[in-house]
Amino acid sequence: MYDFSIQKEMLRAALQLLEEKDLLTHAALGGGTALSAYYWGHRYSTDIDMFIHSKENIAKALRQNQWSSDFLKRIQALGYTNGYKSNPIYTEIAIDNACKIQYFSVVDRTKEPYTKMKLWDMDVAIESIEEIIAKKIYFRASVGNARDLFDIALAVHKKPHILNEINLPFKSIETLFETVTSIKNDADLREEYGNEIDQMNPHGNYKFIAEYTVPYLHLFLESYCAAHHTGIVLEDEDCKEIEMYAYEALGDTNA
Structure with a gap:
């Protein structure tokens, strides 16, 4: 029912950056897009929220001046210009006024916070509903x-x-x-x-x-x-x- 074509490419980009920075092992897709695109199909959602279940300083690992040219070209093709925010536990990459890739450093809130799944032809860890x-x-x-x-x-x-x-x-x-x-x-x-x-x-x-x-x-x-x-x-x-x-x-x- 919902067109998640841009979110699909945003997820691909989000995973690329995590892989380049050796953060993919402890990262999982969560938020409303995970709920709708993978679990329920209940509403439209714009953002790609990646949760890094470790104590890594993600701001340092994901800082803008260390992005690869390949990653930059990928997000520019989606509409990115220079929308970037960061603090020690949060990094935001704004693709446009409506869509963002967000990375959060978090602690687990459940016993099994995420599981490896298949979404949009990609293997990706997805957080549980809980x-x-x-x-x-x-x-x-x-x-x-x-x-x-x-x-x-x-x-x-x-x-x-x-x-x-x-x-x-x-x-x-x-x-x-x-x-x-x-x-x-x-x-x-x-x-x-x-x-x-x-x-x-x-x-x-x-x-x-x-x-x-x-x-x-x-x-x-x-x-x-x-x-x-x-x-x-x-x-x-x-x-x-x-x-x-x-x-x-x-x-x-x-x-």
């Missing part, structure tokens, strides 16, 4: 981007006990709940969420979740956090019941 969602919550819970919230909501819908399988401080989940609550209670933020979702063109199979992500996540996280605060350990079946309640409540709202 690892991707863990990062979205840990790094972006306070931001409330529509794409991240939609991804998290769909992950919960497909695997209600997913939060039990990721290694996160509970404060991160509480922060996510606070962010979702703020959006739910603010008409302007709800409108902004809706506009961002429209731009992502969610797949028809997931439009309901996409449209009602905010109230759905609010209901689910409200119960999930309340259980934690009262000392209740939620088993997988408990999470399934909470998810079912949240999803069915949306149907009542939409009736």
Whole structure:
């Protein structure tokens, strides 16, 4: 459904740079593009996010003045001019105003953070859904981007006990709940969420979740956090019941 032709070539370029700098062994594709292009096909995504699971100083290894001429020609053919940012744990190569290749130095958030897969005729390590969602919550819970919230909501819908399988401080989940609550209670933020979702063109199979992500996540996280605060350990079946309640409540709202 989605045209990922430029993302395919961006991934090829991203892997080339990692291979040239001997970083490929511990690098994996993650983020929204991995979720959509490999796992779910649920929305359009523009960026190639490569996560390097080591303590390597990626800024030093990937610095612009040490790129090979072959790599530079490859990304220039995609539209790159000079969009480059870097700090010790993050490097960004902007192909154009919409598409970026990003490299992150990270620690594992799950027991098996990535697996070697085949995507777009390339052998590439791809992060697990659990690892991707863990990062979205840990790094972006306070931001409330529509794409991240939609991804998290769909992950919960497909695997209600997913939060039990990721290694996160509970404060991160509480922060996510606070962010979702703020959006739910603010008409302007709800409108902004809706506009961002429209731009992502969610797949028809997931439009309901996409449209009602905010109230759905609010209901689910409200119960999930309340259980934690009262000392209740939620088993997988408990999470399934909470998810079912949240999803069915949306149907009542939409009736």
